[in-house]
Amino acid sequence: MRLLNLLKIAYKAIVLNKVRTLLTMLGIIIGVASVIAMLAIGEGSKESIRTTISSMGSNMITIRPGADVRGGVRQDASTMESLKFDDYLAIKEQATTLSYITPMVNGSGQVISGANNWPSTIYGVNPEYLDIKVLGLQSGSMFTDAEVKSASKVVLIGQTVVDNVFPDGEEPVGQMIRFNNIPFKVIGVLEEKGENTFGQDQDDVVIAPYTTVQKRILAITYLNQIMASAISEEDAPEAVTQVTAILRDQHKLADSEDDDFSVRSMEELISTFSSTSEMLTILLVAVASISLLIGGIGIMNIMYVSVKERTKEIGLRMAVGGKGSDILMQFLIEAILISITGGVLGVILGLSATVFIEKFLHWPTSVAMYSIIISFAVCAVTGIFFGWYPARKAAALDPITALRYE
């Protein structure tokens, strides 16, 4: 029997029982729609996390001293003096996957201007810092390499510092401030960035040449950190490997020794966040899949009823020459048609729900093509799986008994 004829018969059977079929489909429709909507929400939140982190500089790489062991005791990273300026130079020279790099020292202290003061943190960096952190300037300019070389007493300050030490709205650029009693000239104000994902105020900073901070404030020669940015986000893992190799060489570590430093990229942070939201997505999809399963059972149920009430028809079809396989295909195709139609309606409903969620609840959503393909495939498989047993039952009927069935 030709497929087209089978499709016609199945279509007819479905149309003759519109309400019943629609109710049967409902399980599949809701199942598919929720899988698609859930995945869209999951993907959407994943993407929004990625965007947030990207705005902090997604290809940023931080190198810190750490994991050193002295006499069997692991040491606190902040007390480490193992990261040297030479390390910075070595990385700058040898690493090929980095676009910007800066040494970094930091200390906390009191910013004072006239009668106002404010506790803040001073970061000693080189001019490339702005590129690494993707920071802009509100006014003024960044210090130059020459000012770094001469350890000039110049600073850039964040908006929070401006608000607290210049509360009357005076123009900070050109003013003198003191940090831990050392006078600095304000040469620029950083663009406002607000809080980061962790609730930390990114505007509560003072930035100065690292030489100045090393010599005049902290009186140290080592570095607290080295910050760099990979050429692109994709290069970040490769950059981490390169930097690790350079530093191991630089620190003359034997193969058996642990790293006495740590290299982290934002990629790791992204994957941590992503895995949390992925976990959530899996849970949501699991719940949605259960409703798809229940939809499948609904189809099986209705197919059993259908076979029962059409026993006489099956007998007749067999009497006029229908083979068992013809009957099997007829009912199987009917089940598949129900589940696939349910799938199509489910996709439409799921997409509408996604649009609704985006528009009215303002949740970030992103419909993944794969979710549509998967739900569709699952529908077809559900139809075959749950349609098979009732169809087999129909095909196995004895024509004599089926014809006499009342």
Next chain:
Amino acid sequence: MAKEIIKIQDLKREFTMGTETVHALKGISFTIEEGQFVTIMGSSGSGKSTMLNILGCLDQPTSGLYEIDGVSVKDLSKNELATIRNEKIGFIFQSYNLLARTSAIENVELPLLYNSKVSTEERRKRALNALEMVGLADRIHHTPSQLSGGQQQRVAIARSLVNNPVMILADEATGNLDTRTSYEIMSLFQELNKKGITITFVTHEPDIATFSSRTVVLKDGHIIKDYMNTNIQSAASELAKLPKEDH
């Protein structure tokens, strides 16, 4: 001598009911030749239904020979039996067995749907022809619920003709109809028989037998009578004799 459509020799059919064996047919032999109109008669329990199932290739004999159009049915598989039913037999049932909410023409087309050798166009053409033969050319798009009992049985007859079978097998085909309508149907059968179509009619009504050319009577699994009818009644003239209905 005319071609033998059905050849049965020493045919037996036994059923096992628990520990007991029921002998439904106990060694039956007869042949049906092309163009015959045979009624198979018998009361209930005579083996009539079993005979019908075997003749219709819905069931197979326990022993003995059954050939239809030269093909021995005994060792055929289920699928081969289905093909024989599809190509060689036209079924007519007491309760018409039409597909509900399906037009007359689609009902008639049904057997051809299971024959992949027949194209869609030919299927439609043959179904139209068959409906014309039974006088329903103007009702092809009516569904069974829009047709009277007699008309429904005509659709069923058209369905049995559509595959050009070697034999039409009718099971109490007039059982659900009033006298007038059943005479109309019988006269249609006689017309078809005159065109050379072999008909086997299973019934328990003696007056139906008077319209056929031969009668086989079964009792307790044996043939007790098998005679040619020398005085065939015309269903059309019987119909004319019936008192006019008041309309």
